[in-house]
Amino acid sequence: MNPRAALTEAAFYFAAALIVGALAHFAIVLSIPLVATHDAYDRLSAIAPVDSTLLVPRAGPRERLLAYADPAVATALCFFDLKNGPVRVRAPLGRAAFASLSFHSRRGAVFYALTDRAATHGMMEALIATPKQLRALIAQDDEDNPSEDLRIASPTPRGFVLARIFSELPSLYAEAEAEAKSLSCAPESPAK
Amino acid sequence: MTTLLKAILAAVVGLTMGLWATRAMLADGGPFSSVTIGAWRVATKAGAIDADPYTRASLARSGEVPLALGEGLQLVARADDAGRPLDPRCVYRVGPHAPTARYWTLGVVDPKGFPIENPAGRYVLRSSEILRRAGGEFSIYVSGMAHAGNWLPVGAPGRFALVLRLYDSPLSATVGGIEKAAAPEISRESCV
Numbered sequence: 001m002n003p004r005a006a007l008t009e010a011a012f013y014f015a016a017a018l019i020v021g022a023l024a025h026f027a028i029v030l031s032i033p034l035v036a037t038h039d040a041y042d043r044l045s046a047i048a049p050v051d052s053t054l055l056v057p058r059a060g061p062r063e064r065l066l067a068y069a070d071p072a073v074a075t076a077l078c079f080f081d082l083k084n085g086p087v088r089v090r091a092p093l094g095r096a097a098f099a100s101l102s103f104h105s106r107r108g109a110v111f112y113a114l115t116d117r118a119a120t121h122g123m124m125e126a127l128i129a130t131p132k133q134l135r136a137l138i139a140q141d142d143e144d145n146p147s148e149d150l151r152i153a154s155p156t157p158r159g160f161v162l163a164r165i166f167s168e169l170p171s172l173y174a175e176a177e178a179e180a181k182s183l184s185c186a187p188e189s190p191a192k
Numbered sequence: 193m194t195t196l197l198k199a200i201l202a203a204v205v206g207l208t209m210g211l212w213a214t215r216a217m218l219a220d221g222g223p224f225s226s227v228t229i230g231a232w233r234v235a236t237k238a239g240a241i242d243a244d245p246y247t248r249a250s251l252a253r254s255g256e257v258p259l260a261l262g263e264g265l266q267l268v269a270r271a272d273d274a275g276r277p278l279d280p281r282c283v284y285r286v287g288p289h290a291p292t293a294r295y296w297t298l299g300v301v302d303p304k305g306f307p308i309e310n311p312a313g314r315y316v317l318r319s320s321e322i323l324r325r326a327g328g329e330f331s332i333y334v335s336g337m338a339h340a341g342n343w344l345p346v347g348a349p350g351r352f353a354l355v356l357r358l359y360d361s362p363l364s365a366t367v368g369g370i371e372k373a374a375a376p377e378i379s380r381e382s383c384v
Binding site: 004009013014016017019020021022023024025029030032033036039040043059060061062064066067068069070071072073081096097100102104107110112113114115117153155162166167168169170 | 199201202203206207209210211213214220240241243245248251254256261262266281294295299303307308316320355357359
């Protein structure tokens with residue numbers, strides 16, 4: 001084989017290796033969220049049943065549940081499952097200086113968030129529904145007496161809601177925890 | 193060498209490169225939709241519904257529940273302003289300003305994002321508990337040895353990172369939304 005042909009062949013195999021590498025790279029990146037067994041959803045669903053509220057242990061050197069969790073923030077969550085209808089989420093506000101709710105799909109993506117600025121009557125409240133349930137709700141709406149619900153479409157039937165309650169001072173953490181625990185997720189009773 | 197052997201070799205080399213590149217790219221939140229402000233890095237799409245595949249894969253691997261865009265922002269620094277990796281044998285001064293937010297916290301975490309055991313049992317400092325100078329400016333000292341003023345202890349002998357969490361920040365996390373001047377400086381004071 002002359003040197004030129006050898007070089008061409010080497011270049012061909014190098015290009016092939018690059019293509020294989022690129023394909024492997026994209027396949028892995030896209031599949032990690034689908035196959036990961038230690039994402040936030042798996043870590044949390046292992047300790048909490050649907051519709052019940054779970055207080056997440058305070059972040060610390062020995063509490064290695066969720067990475068990058070803030071030890072100054074009390075966190076509670078509940079899992080929802082929309083197969084039996086929309087789920088109502090309620091988080092009564094206490095004296096905490098900052099409180100928020102975030103809504104996560106099965107794959108962990110945040111699909112909605114609200115803070116205590118959006119609270120009415122001292123309560124952060126929302127109704128989670130599938131897009132189909134949402135259309136049914138809108139169809140049922142009374143035009144003269146519109147619903148005051150904050151309705152949120154969930155991209156997946158299952159997911160979780162996380163409440164974050166900030167403690168202004170270390171001594172206020174216990175109070176923030178109590179406030180976080182008052183989060184509730186309950187299936188909405190069927191329409192009257 | 194037969195053609196088959198060469199093809200197998202190309203495939204193995206390609207796969208190895210692909211895996212290595214994937215690992216490297218996901219190590220710090222993914223290469224896209226993250227911005228650098230001084231020594232800090234923000235994964236701008238971590239809490240967004242339209243997070244890119246790299247951001248999603250990175251979150252699935254780390255097992256964190258990111259702050260949603262409406263709740264706040266998280267900034268992570270693994271090096272000081274001069275680009276030197278954070279060293280537990282050094283004293284760092286963080287300040288004098290933080291971006292606008294209702295509250296913020298500054299914490300020390302290990303490379304995986306968990307607080308590090310320290311004798312003081314202090315893992316985070318809140319904007320509402322620190323001492324400030326007359327104009328509202330502050331200095332937080334991050335070091336292994338106790339320090340006068342606002343002291344944030346570093347317990348580990350190994351690498352660590354600083355996490356600044358902004359709650360209810362009006363900053364939009366888009367490129368250019370955060371000015372460099374707004375983020376706290378991280379300056380190395382002395383080392384033992």
